[in-house]
Every structure is written in C-alpha cells, then in structure tokens.
Amino acid sequence: xxxxxxxxxxxxxxxxxxxxxxxxxxxxxxxxxxxxxxxxxxxxxxxxxxxxxxxxxxxxxxxxxxxxxxxxxxxxxxxxxxxxxxxxxxxxxxxxxxxxxxxxxxxxxxxxxxxxxxxxxxxxxxxxxxxxxxxxxxxxxxxxxxxxxxxxxxxxxxxxxxxxxxxxxxxxxxxxxxxxxxxxxxxxxxxxxxxxxxxxxxxxxxxxxxx
Numbered sequence: 351x352x353x354x355x356x357x358x359x360x361x362x363x364x365x366x367x368x369x370x371x372x373x374x375x376x377x378x379x380x381x382x383x384x385x386x387x388x389x390x391x392x393x394x395x396x397x398x399x400x401x402x403x404x405x406x407x408x409x410x411x412x413x414x415x416x417x418x419x420x421x422x423x424x425x426x427x428x429x430x431x432x433x434x435x436x437x438x439x440x441x442x443x444x445x446x447x448x449x450x451x452x453x454x455x456x457x458x459x460x461x462x463x464x465x466x467x468x469x470x471x472x473x474x475x476x477x478x479x480x481x482x483x484x485x486x487x488x489x490x491x492x493x494x495x496x497x498x499x500x501x502x503x504x505x506x507x508x509x510x511x512x513x514x515x516x517x518x519x520x521x522x523x524x525x526x527x528x529x530x531x532x533x534x535x536x537x538x539x540x541x542x543x544x545x546x547x548x549x550x551x552x553x554x555x556x557x558x559x560x561x
Contacts, residue, residue, distance in 0.1 A: 354427075354456035359476070366472040375515065377498060392501035392516060393494035396486055399506045408486035413508045415480040416537040421453040422446055422478050424470050428460035435463070437470025442478035453477070481537030484514055490528045495519045503535065 352360040361382075365372035371386045397405040422442035428434040443450055457469050484503050488495075499516045514535035522530045 351457065351459045352455075353458055354454065359473075362476040363469075363472045366475045367468075375498060390499050392496075392499035394488075394492060395502040395504070397504045398508075399504065405504075406488055406492050408488055410487050411503075411505060411508075412483075412485045413503075413505065413510055414483045416483055417480040419477055420480050421451050421474065423450045423452045424473050425452065425454045426460060426466045426470050427454060427456045427458075428466055429458050430461045432463050433457070433460035433466050435466055437467055437474065439471075439474045439478045442474070482510075482512070482514070483537045484535040485532065486535075487530060487532050489524070489530045492531075493529060495531045495533055501535070 352363060355363070361374055365374050365384060368384070369386055372384060373386070374382060374384045376382055394406040395404060396408050396411070398408060398411050401407045423436060423438045425436050426434055438450070453473075455469065455473050457466070460466050460469055486503075495516065497516050497519055500513055501516065502511070502513045504511045516533055516535050517537075518534040520532040520534075522532070524530050
C-alpha cells in the first residue's frame, strides 16, 4: 500500500519492487506497459560527431539533467515505530557532496524494519539519479519519428552515449513534402505536457527536514 505519493510515483515503486530494470510508459492509446526490455526502434540513431549507417546528425542537440525530483534520503511513516524511520542512499549522498535531499513516504502497512528498508530502497531507486533530457531536430526525408521509440544518442562533445526513449515528437510542416521534427527523449522537458506519451518519471514529494 502506497499513500501520500502520486500515481506516477506509485507506478515507479511497483516497477522497482518487480525488478531493478523494470520500466513503464503509457502508449498513445493510454495503455500501460511494464517491461524490462521492450524495444521499438526509431528510424535512425543520432550521432552528432560522425554519423554512420543507420545514424543521422541532428540539426540541433540539447542535453540537460532534470534534478527537480532528486532525493537521496526518505523518511518512511510506517504503522509501527519499527516500521518507521530514515532510509538513506549513502552512495548517492556521497556523490552529492554529502548533502542530503529528503522526502517522506507514508506506508500504513509497514510494520517491520525490513519492510521499511525495502520500501525506502524501492522509493530511492527511482529518484537518486537526475534524469537526462535530450532534444534534437531533424528534417525530411528523415521521417518516421514517433513517441515511445528507442534510439541511441551519441555526442563526444557532451560526453554522452546512451539509449533513450522518445517522449514527444512535434512535427512542423515546412511544405507539402518537407516536415521538421522536434524530438524529445528521456525525462519530459519542464513546461511540456506529454499526455499519453509520458514515460517513467517521478511526482513531486513533500519535503520533511531530517531530524
């Protein structure tokens, strides 16, 4: 039982308890997909340096980190004193220069320290790394881009090489035959409503100072 969290975060935590590599997204029809290795390849991969076969150089490329929902310590409000307490990701805290960024988790069915630690670890597994946001543009004849496709993005200048899932595609018709695509990958960009094409993310939490 999860209380005091958004539906998105509850889905995250359910996936985290199923598998450390589990992910989820809603497709264009609003159907929920849970998976560990679901593939839906984009028409091309993106290589900003030296594109080869099956790759394209983007017209522009932005790579950013979404740290809005970053947490590395959570206080679990359990049903008993043993089921309540702090759960810390000490490795994440060390990577953050020793600074703790806290949150709370209501778990009314949590009665033991083992349950508390398990729930806290599942919560932190989804929020201890800033999600990366990637945005690039490309133009016809490089067509076929759709939300929920996966692709690899490579940029030596940005020291980036990773596979991401497309969360949104905005198409601009330049003429009857030419289309320009603005493609967003990874975490949704702030201020952008992704609707039924959202991917795994984390809802906002209530900050509680550590005591």
